Amino acid sequence: MPDDDITIRRATADDSKRLTRLVRASKAYRGDYAAMVAGYQVGGSYIEHHLVFVAVDASDRVLGFYALLVDAAELDLAFVADSAQGLGIGRLLMRHMTGQARDAGLHAVRVVSHPPAEEFYLRTGAVRTGTVPPTAHIHWDRPELRYDVA
Numbered sequence: 001m002p003d004d005d006i007t008i009r010r011a012t013a014d015d016s017k018r019l020t021r022l023v024r025a026s027k028a029y030r031g032d033y034a035a036m037v038a039g040y041q042v043g044g045s046y047i048e049h050h051l052v053f054v055a056v057d058a059s060d061r062v063l064g065f066y067a068l069l070v071d072a073a074e075l076d077l078a079f080v081a082d083s084a085q086g087l088g089i090g091r092l093l094m095r096h097m098t099g100q101a102r103d104a105g106l107h108a109v110r111v112v113s114h115p116p117a118e119e120f121y122l123r124t125g126a127v128r129t130g131t132v133p134p135t136a137h138i139h140w141d142r143p144e145l146r147y148d149v150a
Helices: 013-025 031-036 044-049 089-103 113-123
Strands: 009-012 053-054 062-069 072-079 106-113 127-132 143-149
Touching: 009 089, 013 044, 013 053, 013 062, 013 072, 031 062, 053 089, 072 089, 089 106, 089 113, 089 143, 113 127, 113 143
Parallel strands: 072 106
Antiparallel strands: 009 053, 053 062, 062 072, 106 143, 127 143
16 A cells, blocks of 8 residues: 555544544454453543544545653554554554654653564564563563654
């Protein structure tokens, strides 16, 4: 899919249902990982209060999105639709995210990764900084990474 067929735009509260569906349908969160997205909602107020950007094709089909928490200097969410995996959408979103972080005056962005996504983050310029231990409903270690954006 050529880059010129893809638009990355600021998400709006009207995108909430589509982004929520994308998260809940992700094949990366099957099996043991299903608990992480069960009942998860990307709410309208969340979208309005954070830097949430969505990648869409020419027909406005959601291909992926990310959410950057500027105050925490952290990438909170990043998803690419299963049908759009391998098309470079994630790479485009991470390039966009690092630009937004830089524009916001950040020097680095922290990522606590879903374990199967670690390689993606490394391929797109993040560096591994550690491991986050299990918490209440997450029963496995998660890789901690950082994008340097300054």
